[in-house]
Amino acid sequence: MDIGLVLQTDPPARLLIDRMIRAEQAGFSHGWTFDSCVLWQEPFVIYSRILAETERLTVGPMVTNPSTRTWEVTASLFATLNDMYGNRTICGIGRGDSAMRVAGRRPATLDRLSQAMHTIKELAEGRTVEVDGTEMHLPWVGPGAALPVWMGAYGPKALALTGRQADGFILQLADPYLTEYMIKAVRTAAAEAGRDPASVTICVAAPAYVTADDSPAALAHAREQCRWFGGMVGNHVADLVSHYGEHSGLVPDALTDYIKNREGYDYSHHGRAGNPDTAFVPDEIVDRFCLIGPVEAQRARLAELRSLGVDQFAVYAMHDAVEATIDAYGTDVIPQL
Numbered sequence: 001m002d003i004g005l006v007l008q009t010d011p012p013a014r015l016l017i018d019r020m021i022r023a024e025q026a027g028f029s030h031g032w033t034f035d036s037c038v039l040w041q042e043p044f045v046i047y048s049r050i051l052a053e054t055e056r057l058t059v060g061p062m063v064t065n066p067s068t069r070t071w072e073v074t075a076s077l078f079a080t081l082n083d084m085y086g087n088r089t090i091c092g093i094g095r096g097d098s099a100m101r102v103a104g105r106r107p108a109t110l111d112r113l114s115q116a117m118h119t120i121k122e123l124a125e126g127r128t129v130e131v132d133g134t135e136m137h138l139p140w141v142g143p144g145a146a147l148p149v150w151m152g153a154y155g156p157k158a159l160a161l162t163g164r165q166a167d168g169f170i171l172q173l174a175d176p177y178l179t180e181y182m183i184k185a186v187r188t189a190a191a192e193a194g195r196d197p198a199s200v201t202i203c204v205a206a207p208a209y210v211t212a213d214d215s216p217a218a219l220a221h222a223r224e225q226c227r228w229f230g231g232m233v234g235n236h237v238a239d240l241v242s243h244y245g246e247h248s249g250l251v252p253d254a255l256t257d258y259i260k261n262r263e264g265y266d267y268s269h270h271g272r273a274g275n276p277d278t279a280f281v282p283d284e285i286v287d288r289f290c291l292i293g294p295v296e297a298q299r300a301r302l303a304e305l306r307s308l309g310v311d312q313f314a315v316y317a318m319h320d321a322v323e324a325t326i327d328a329y330g331t332d333v334i335p336q337l
Contacts, residue, residue: 001306001337003329004030004314006062006205007322009040013049019322020050024057026330032092032205032314035061037068038102044077051085058088062170062205062314063152065096066108066116072136074116075123079141082124087146091120092170094152110161113151117165121149150203154237156185156250163189168201170314173233174301175288179204180308181252187309204305205314208291209321210298210328219292223283225273225319226290230258230281233289258285273319291315295332302337 005023007016020031031050033043047059059081064074078089093116095107108116122129126141150168153159162169163186171182187197207229209222237251237259244250258281291298302313317325 001302001310002029002312003334003337004028004032004203004205004312005326006032006034006314006316008034008318009043009046011041013041013046016046017049017053019317019326020057020059021053022323023326023330024054026326027334028315028326028329029056029058030090030312030314031057031059032062033059035064035068036102044081047081047089048084051081051088056088058090060090060092060150063092063094063150065094066112067096067105071116071119072123072131072138075120075147076138078120078147079124079126079138079145082145082147083140083142087144089147090168091117091124091147091149092152093117093120093149094170095158110157114161114165117149117151121147148201150201153186154182154251154255155244159185160189162186163191163195163197163200164193166200168203168311170203170205172205173229173289174204174206174291174305174313175254176301176304176308178252178255179305179310183309201311202309203312203314204310205316206290207316207319208298208313208325208329209319210325210332211292211294214293214297222292222319223286225321226292227278227281227286228273228318229290229316230285231278258282295328298329298333299336302333306337 005028007019009016023031034040035043043061050057050059078091081089095113097107119129119131123136123138124147125145126138128135128137148167150170151162151166152170152172153162159182169186171179183202186200190197190200207226209226211218211222237256247253286292291301305313315325315329
């Protein structure tokens with residue numbers, strides 16, 4: 001199992017770059033960032049510096065979207081980085097939650113997302129594709145260029161699209177029951193599309209907070225530092241409930257039940273510890289969706305996820321112990337995996 005690190009592109013960029021260097025030295029394989037250019041700094045500029053100052057780390061957004069940039073611009077950004085540093089990028093992509101809503105726009109439809117994934121991959125790998133009725137290619141992309149496209153998804157239609165088309169699946173929660181449920185949906189769709197289900201890389205992303213022990217005080221602090229994640233996931237769940245209805249059978253009740261007391265969401269606190277809009281998230285959901293506790297508990301959950309077919313666990317480190325978490329994983333977790 002690979003281990004990745006997910007950070008927000010808060011200034012100063014130098015701190016993020018240094019943390020990615022630290023992560024590579026600790027054995028992390030991937031460095032991810034959010035991609036919401038109103039809320040945070042432009043990630044692709046920072047990727048260039050991360051790649052220049054590391055040797056093996058693969059970088060990418062978790063996740064970009066089809067609407068912030070035109071598709072040829074997105075493809076060119078990835079292709080340029082790969083030309084400069086080798087094929088060390090991944091295009092994580094989704095419909096666009098914070099990036100679009102904070103700008104007063106709606107997330108993309110799944111049809112538009114599908115078209116964008118195809119176009120970005122074709123262009124970044126040097127092939128010709130039609131964009132808005134015009135044939136286009138990037139003539140400077142050389143042989144051997146490769147850009148994996150991993151899609152973030154929760155709902156049944158999005159999971160099916162992931163299985164039919166994407167190179168990888170990004171699931172932003174670490175609950176074993178829901179992970180098994182959604183991996184099965186993706187792999188079933190892949191098989192029905194004539195693809196090898198095992199060819200779809202599975203990435204689970206969630207906060208991890210390593211505590212010194214399992215005392216009530218230590219666990220309570222860790223939960224408060226990670227409670228924001230249940231609110232972020234709740235945005236996607238609310239969309240699913242709105243679209244499919246409550247207890248529809250199309251979305252597991254285990255995913256939808258906890259948002260009953262959700263009242264609103266201010267994106268100015270998105271992805272941050274202490275987010276006041278996440279008080280509705282119960283401790284049970286924090287424990288299920290995140291990795292909370294000492295290294296033994298972290299290793300046990302990771303082993304369970306690996307047994308379900310997870311290829312990478314990406315650590316969301318938006319809390320007060322970023323370096324400590326990187327170091328604990330490097331010393332006590334990654335060597336075991």
